[in-house]
Amino acid sequence: MATILKGFISIFGAKVSNLVLMFVITPILVRLLGSSGYGDYSFLLSLTAVSFILVNAGTFDGTRKFIAENREFANWTEYVIGYYLRVGAILAGFALIIYSLISWFGLSSFIFGPPFDLYFILVGILLLAKQYSNTSRGGLMGLSLEHQSEPLVVLRKFLFGLSAICLALLGLDVVGVLIGRIFAFTIVGTIGYILLSRHINIKYIFKKLPDDFPRKELLAFNGLSIVLIFLIFSLYHVDILLIRPLTGSDQAGFYKAALVIAQFLWFAPRALQTVLLHSSSEMWTTKGSDEVSDMISQLTRFNVTFTLLLILGLGSLAADFVPIYYGPDFQQAVLPLLLLLPGTLGFAVTRPIMAVGQGKGTLRPLIVATGAAAAINLVLNLLLIPQYGMVGAGVATSVGYGSMLVFHGIAARRIGYDPFRDLRLARIAITAGVSAPVIVGLSLAIPHSILSLVVVPPVGFVVYGVLVLRTRVIDVDELDPIVERVPEPVDAWVSRTLSIVA
Structure with missing residues (x-):
């Protein structure tokens, strides 16, 4: 558990830093690109993400999982990285050729408009740069070097924001933003390989793989991972991919704005998911299912508790926050955002649960779920978007997100672990039921949006936090590993405060 906590803190810190950077970068880009340009850019990002599933082919997850197993095989780590680097380079190069041909023959401009010929070439280059960067990050994480890999994620976001905003200001618009992404991935990927060279014998990455290297085992994991990742990413992007051609770029821009805010809530669950895949892989090989169930059930309870607080706060402040953050024109994004929140909670809880199943390598139940x-999600989006636009997309996506929790709860038990063993659902419901009227009521009682955004979050946090401890949703001693990492003398003050509250 200590290793998981250490990795989580590194990843969580990076996620928070990324969140802050995204919080600053996004509204600037929205204003520079406008709703139409931002809609096109959102569509291209979704297209890139879906394409990257095939390009990445599970190499990021595979690199982390198999390096963490640390098998008794000479230069195991180097050969795993080398294998996935070769596979990734071939697939990314192939994708670049396909996107270049689509652009060369004018198919992209015929379907979407003239600018998309250039956009598609840049998407192909972006896939290559992203693959290059992800393999180095996967290698560092597989070696439990999250404290080195995750600051690079923050640097990448910073470099992207700086370069994209500068290029957009120079009039390059969507082209400039895409070039900014390519630049950031390339620089960070190069730094990642330099860091890797300090921990491994880098020359073995480029050597021929030994005959007894288990290529088929790695390839089998990758094949199933592609299917799983494709299904997951369809949940993220099918709504955007449908909204843009069915309702236009303006509605795509408004809806993407709502989706970005809703997905802010995933920064902690994403950190858990990232660290649990390779950490639980090691646990499955050294410990039994009871220990794994104890670990994931406690983390699930923490995850539900924390994400529910964020949802209560965001839901109560959405009407105040969205127009200030994006501008008055984006008031239309408030309703889709509110519709997305229930499903966002379900998906947030699911993410770490799913990572434990991936860590065991039992992917078929996860794929079915x-x-x-x-x-x-797909059927509801097809049914609701043509008639209700982005509101229909919000309902469809929320239901799709929420159903993940139900299906993956069933899958987890079939794999052999119980993520809900110690959920304390009744206590969580009491905590939310008592604190929600206070948080929502306070936000409604304050007439000014900015004042509401300043006052409600800290008051809501205190009320909710006290109730969490008083109802014993979380026991004080469960927080000891976290408090121990707080710098002195703050840790003593935090310990006394928690004891008084509890």
């Missing part, structure tokens, strides 16, 4: 949710 995710496939069922993806099918529901």
Whole structure:
């Protein structure tokens, strides 16, 4: 658990830093690109993400999982990285050729408009740069060097924001933002390989793989990972991919704005998911299912508690926050955002649960569970978007997100672990039921948006936090590993405060 906590803190810190940077960068880009340009850019990002599933082919997850297993095989780490680097380079190069041909023959401009010929070439280059960067990050994380890999994620976001905003200001618009992404991935990927060279014998990455290297085992994991990741990413992007051609770039821009805010809530669950895949892989090989269930059930309870607080706060302040953050024109994004929140909670809880199943390597139940949710999401989006636009997309996506929790709860038990063993659902419901009227009521009682954004979050946090401890949703001693990492003398003050509250 100590290793998981150490990795989580590194990843969580990076996620928070990324969140702050995204919080600053996004409204600037929205204002520079406008709703239409931001809609096109959002569509291209979704297209890139879906394409990257095939390009990445599970190499990021595979690199972390198999390096963490630390098998008794000479230069195991180097050969795993080398294998995935070769596979990734071939697939990314192939994708670049395909996107270049689509652009060369004018198919992209014929379907979407003239600028998309250039956009598609840049998407192909972006896929290559992203693959280059992800392999180095996967290698560092597989070696439990999250304290080195995750600051690079923050640097990447900073470099992207700086270069994209500068290029957009120079009049390059969407082209400039895409070039900014390519630049950031390339620089960070190069730094990642330099850091890797300090921990491994880098020359073995480029050597021929030994005959007894288990290529088929790694390839089998990758094949199933592609299916799983494709289904997951369809949940993220099918709504944007449908909204843009069905309702236009303006509605795509408004809806993407709502989606970005809703997905802010995933920064902690994403950190848990990232660290649990390689950490739980090691646990499955050294400990039994009871220990794994104890670990994931406690983390699930923490995850539900924290994410629910964020949802209560964001839901109560959405009407105040969105127009200030994006501008008055984006008031239309408030309703889709509110509709997305219930499903966002379900997906947030699911993410770490799913990572434990991936860590064991039992992917078929996860694929079935995710496939069922993806099918529901796709069908509902196809039915609701043509008639209700982005509001229909919000309802459809929220239901799809929420169904993930149901299906993956069933899948987890079939794999052999129980993520809900110690959930304390009744206590969580009491905590939320008592604190919600206070948080929502306070936000409604304050007439000025800025004052509401300043007052409600700290008051809501205190009320909710006290109730969490008083109802014993979380026991004080469960927070000891976290308090121990707080610098002195603050840790003593935090310990006394928690004891008084509890």
